Amino acid sequence: MPLSAERTRSPHVVLRALALLRPERLKAGSLLGAGALVAFLQVAEPLLFGKAVNGLTTGANPMRYVALWCAISVTVFAAGVVIALLADRMTHRRRLIAMSTYVEHLLALPPAFHTQARSGRLMRIMISGCEGLFNLWLPLLRDQITNLGILILLLPIAIMTNWRLGLVLVVLMLVYSVVNLIVMRHTATGQARVEDRFTDISGNLGDLFGNVTVLQSFLAVPGEMGNVRRSLHDLLHAQYPVLNWWAVSAVLTRGASSIAIVSVFGFGAALIERGLATIGDVVSFVGFATLMIARLETVTGFIVNVAQRLPALRQFFDVLDQQSHITEADDAVPLAVAEGRVTFDNVSFRYPTGSGAVHDLDFEVAPGETVAIVGPTGSGKSTALGLFQRAWDPEKGRILVDGQDISGVTLASLRAATGVVFQEAGLFNRSIAENIAMGNPDATMEQIEDAARIAGAWDFIMRKPDGFATAVGDRGAGLSGGERQRIAIARALLKNAPILLLDEATSALDVATEARLQESLERLRQGRTTFVIAHRLSTVRAADRIVVLDQGRIVEQGGFDELLAAGGAFAKLAQDGGLSTPAANDDAGARAAA
Numbered sequence: 001m002p003l004s005a006e007r008t009r010s011p012h013v014v015l016r017a018l019a020l021l022r023p024e025r026l027k028a029g030s031l032l033g034a035g036a037l038v039a040f041l042q043v044a045e046p047l048l049f050g051k052a053v054n055g056l057t058t059g060a061n062p063m064r065y066v067a068l069w070c071a072i073s074v075t076v077f078a079a080g081v082v083i084a085l086l087a088d089r090m091t092h093r094r095r096l097i098a099m100s101t102y103v104e105h106l107l108a109l110p111p112a113f114h115t116q117a118r119s120g121r122l123m124r125i126m127i128s129g130c131e132g133l134f135n136l137w138l139p140l141l142r143d144q145i146t147n148l149g150i151l152i153l154l155l156p157i158a159i160m161t162n163w164r165l166g167l168v169l170v171v172l173m174l175v176y177s178v179v180n181l182i183v184m185r186h187t188a189t190g191q192a193r194v195e196d197r198f199t200d201i202s203g204n205l206g207d208l209f210g211n212v213t214v215l216q217s218f219l220a221v222p223g224e225m226g227n228v229r230r231s232l233h234d235l236l237h238a239q240y241p242v243l244n245w246w247a248v249s250a251v252l253t254r255g256a257s258s259i260a261i262v263s264v265f266g267f268g269a270a271l272i273e274r275g276l277a278t279i280g281d282v283v284s285f286v287g288f289a290t291l292m293i294a295r296l297e298t299v300t301g302f303i304v305n306v307a308q309r310l311p312a313l314r315q316f317f318d319v320l321d322q323q324s325h326i327t328e329a330d331d332a333v334p335l336a337v338a339e340g341r342v343t344f345d346n347v348s349f350r351y352p353t354g355s356g357a358v359h360d361l362d363f364e365v366a367p368g369e370t371v372a373i374v375g376p377t378g379s380g381k382s383t384a385l386g387l388f389q390r391a392w393d394p395e396k397g398r399i400l401v402d403g404q405d406i407s408g409v410t411l412a413s414l415r416a417a418t419g420v421v422f423q424e425a426g427l428f429n430r431s432i433a434e435n436i437a438m439g440n441p442d443a444t445m446e447q448i449e450d451a452a453r454i455a456g457a458w459d460f461i462m463r464k465p466d467g468f469a470t471a472v473g474d475r476g477a478g479l480s481g482g483e484r485q486r487i488a489i490a491r492a493l494l495k496n497a498p499i500l501l502l503d504e505a506t507s508a509l510d511v512a513t514e515a516r517l518q519e520s521l522e523r524l525r526q527g528r529t530t531f532v533i534a535h536r537l538s539t540v541r542a543a544d545r546i547v548v549l550d551q552g553r554i555v556e557q558g559g560f561d562e563l564l565a566a567g568g569a570f571a572k573l574a575q576d577g578g579l580s581t582p583a584a585n586d587d588a589g590a591r592a593a594a
């Protein structure tokens, strides 16, 4: 899945990464300034060395230069320590801030994004993106500015010292830069391809880890492992050409310093013979050449490293650029639920993929009323409730709560007003108490226990060795399906919201447990507007009204007995077992089946 149609250009990616330091621009600026100063001092060192040697050969006193040289060395050393310390702290801090920005952004994106994005992939993009930022910021602030400064200052100073020898350095630097530019051009696209593959593999691995039991029971492990190995093998082959170019660059770099020193010595000796250079000049220039090549090496290493991480950074920013299509209006106001009247006003919606839709949903739920939404599987029941929670926005029509269009209210207020039990319980790998407390983080332990009692979860929680402190495993894997549902119900109860959405909240419970829970839910529904999606007649019968969906359209609505008597879609659904009739003493079910 391409995260964005248009890919950002490399210089923009780097600028954007640097812009993330903006909140600490004063500190970052000071570090860069200090780096530049150190550069200036370091270039002076070979110059002083040359002057000291000239002093020795002409019999003048070289101590002045040696003392100055010493002072500079101490300053450079001390400045280096301070810069490193500050730069380290700052980049560690900014990296964690970038991470939390990314997480916050992802957690705010709507289900429309998350149903397509793979969590393993998003995780990998976060980790390598933050590493990329760190590896750009830290070397830049710590020493690359100094190195760049040295390279910029070195040539003019060298040329002023002796322009003939200076030209040798200019030629060397040009050749070096051109070779490395060529390498970089050849590796950029290759590395982007590698990064894309890596991210895809991570997405796939996340999927595998989340479904280990399925893989095992379907004997799919060898097959999937074969796929994983193949992808990793392909990845390696995509990496090889890039590595070839890097090897060329590494060898040339290593050879460069010998070539430089030999050239300066050879050319310098010829110049001395003609009286066009002093011994001190040649000494200075050997220093210049060594300094230049060493700095070119680290600067190139840095640039190659950043270039290598650019694709990861680009992916990171692409995720940050994902816009939520579910947006709050600029003038959004908090939803004020006075009574809890919900109106679906001619609502139509189609999933972007084209599969699945609801058409012209038009009904009203009176305050405190319980409406059951029934219909065959895939008829759009969950979709209708998803629209109410603004997981998606309707293409046509409006949904109103007490006359307020939900697209015009703040998302937080809409969410605060609804207690939801999803079709999938959605538990976190934390304790039972923590899972329930998600309904209301301020709840006392007593309130949590009450909610568990009403949700019929008390008995099984007490049977757990650690009670409420029992950890439930990934997505609640350590619990039975019915136990998970009851915890999800307790969580929704604790939220105490005026509107309740129950999507097959009791589907995994046995009939006796469900019947007990019905009484509690009955009490709970008092004074709350409730939507219930259910496949069981007993649950549906408790509703004040029933809305029957088929292929995304309302085909019938009315009271339970009224609909059964009408002999329409609902009666047929009940009869065909589309609404299950598990209880022998469920006389309505018996009537329907008769």
Ligand SMILES: Nc1ncnc2c1ncn2[C@@H]1O[C@H](COP(=O)(O)OP(=O)(O)OP(=O)(O)O)[C@@H](O)[C@H]1O
Binding pocket: 115, 351, 352, 353, 354, 355, 356, 357, 375, 376, 377, 378, 379, 380, 381, 382, 383, 384, 423
């Ligand atoms: N995220 C999605 N993207 C695309 N299509 C979807 C998505 N979610 C659901 N659908 C499709 O929309 C249709 C309605 O789905 P929905 O989940 O609303 O059915 P449902 O009535 O709740 O069914 P069930 O009783 O099985 O839960 C189905 O055809 C389904 O395949």
Ligand SMILES: [Mg+2]
Binding pocket: 381, 382, 383, 423, 503
């Ligand atoms: Mg559903």
